Amino acid sequence: QKEVEQDPGPLSVPEGAIVSLNCTYSNSAFQYFMWYRQYSRKGPELLMYTYSSGNKEDGRFTAQVDKSSKYISLFIRDSQPSDSATYLCAMSLTGGGNKLTFGTGTQLKVEL
Amino acid sequence: DSGVTQTPKHLITATGQRVTLRCSPRSGDLSVYWYQQSLDQGLQFLIQYYNGEERAKGNILERFSAQQFPDLHSELNLSSLELGDSALYFCASSDSGASADTQYFGPGTRLTVL
Numbered sequence: 628q629k630e631v632e633q634d635p636g637p638l639s640v641p642e643g644a645i646v647s648l649n650c651t652y653s654n655s656a657f658q659y660f661m662w663y664r665q666y667s668r669k670g671p672e673l674l675m676y677t678y679s680s681g682n683k684e685d686g687r688f689t690a691q692v693d694k695s696s697k698y699i700s701l702f703i704r705d706s707q708p709s710d711s712a713t714y715l716c717a718m719s720l721t722g723g724g725n726k727l728t729f730g731t732g733t734q735l736k737v738e739l
Numbered sequence: 740d741s742g743v744t745q746t747p748k749h750l751i752t753a754t755g756q757r758v759t760l761r762c763s764p765r766s767g768d769l770s771v772y773w774y775q776q777s778l779d780q781g782l783q784f785l786i787q788y789y790n791g792e793e794r795a796k797g798n799i800l801e802r803f804s805a806q807q808f809p810d811l812h813s814e815l816n817l818s819s820l821e822l823g824d825s826a827l828y829f830c831a832s833s834d835s836g837a838s839a840d841t842q843y844f845g846p847g848t849r850l851t852v853l
Contacts, residue, residue, distance in 0.1 A: 659839060670741065670829055670844035671782070678839070715782065721838045724787045724795025725770065731781040 630654050633716055633730030642739055646703040650716035650730045653697065657718040657728070660692050662701045665713045665732065674714075675701060706737045742766065743832050743845035751851045757818040760848045762830030764811055768843075770794065770836030771813040773805055776847070777826040788813055789836035820852045 633650045640646055648662075659678055663671035675690040677683045677699075683690045689702040699718075703710055713732040719725055742765035752758055764771050773785040784797035788807035799805075802820075807813045817824060827847045833840035 663844075668847075668849075670743075670846045672741070672844070673841055676841060717782075719838055724789075725772070725833060725836055725838055725840050725842065726784045726787065726795050726797060727772075727774075727782075727842060728784070729782040 628653065630728050631716060631718060631730040634733055635731055637734040637736060639736045639738060640706055642706060642708060642737055644706050646706050646710070646735060648701045648714050648733050648735070650699050651697055652718060655694070655697065656720050658721045659719045660690070660699050661717040661727070662690055663715040663717060665715060671715055708737050708739055711736045741843040741845060743830060743843055745830050745845040745848050747848060748846065749849045751853065752820060753853055754820055754822060756820050757816065758820065758850065760815040760817070760828050762813045762815070762845060764832030765843055768832035768834055769811065770833045770840065771807055771811070772831040772842060773813070773815050774829045774831065775826050776829060782829070787836065794836055817850070822852050825850055825852045
C-alpha cells in the first residue's frame, strides 16, 4: 500500500463547476501538506501549502487538512479551462531533510 | 518560470550507457532535490543536497549518484541504464532545505532509454 493515495481520475467537469480533489495518507507523522499543479510536459508548480490541520484559502482555491482522518482536499471554485492539468498532493515530515512524498496525481479536464 | 533550470530537456540513449543530468537552483537557494516521475510510480524522491552535502536519501538506485558543486549546481549521474530508467527527472530547489521549505521545480529532463 502506498503512503499517499490519490484517485488518478481523469475527472471531467464543465466550466464554472466546483472541483474537489482528495488524498488520503497512512503516515500520521506528516505535518506539511501541499498541492502542486502540473501541466503536460512541465514541472510541478506549487498551488497551496498548509501546516497541520485546518483550512487555507487563496483566490479560487481552498485547501483542507484533516489529520484525524488522514485526509486532505483541494477545492477549486468557478473552474476554468486553464485549470485543466494534473493535480498532485504532497506531504512531508518534520526533520530529517525535506523529502516530499507525492500522490500519483489526479488528471482534471475543465470543459467549455 | 520557477527559476530552476535543467539541461538537457530531452535525452535519448541506449541500455548500458551513462548519462549526466544538470540542474541549476534558483538564485540564493542552497538545497537541491532530485525526483523521478514515471507512469507507474508517480513522482518519487531520489536525493537531497544542502550546500554541497547530502541531506536525505530516498529510493535511489546504486547505479545512480548525485553531487552538488560549490557553485550550488547539481548533477545526477545515471549509469548502466535500463529500459525501466526511462522517465522524467525533475530537480527542485529550496531556500534552506528545512522541513517547512517550499520546493520549486524545474522543467525536467525527459530520459528515453532504448
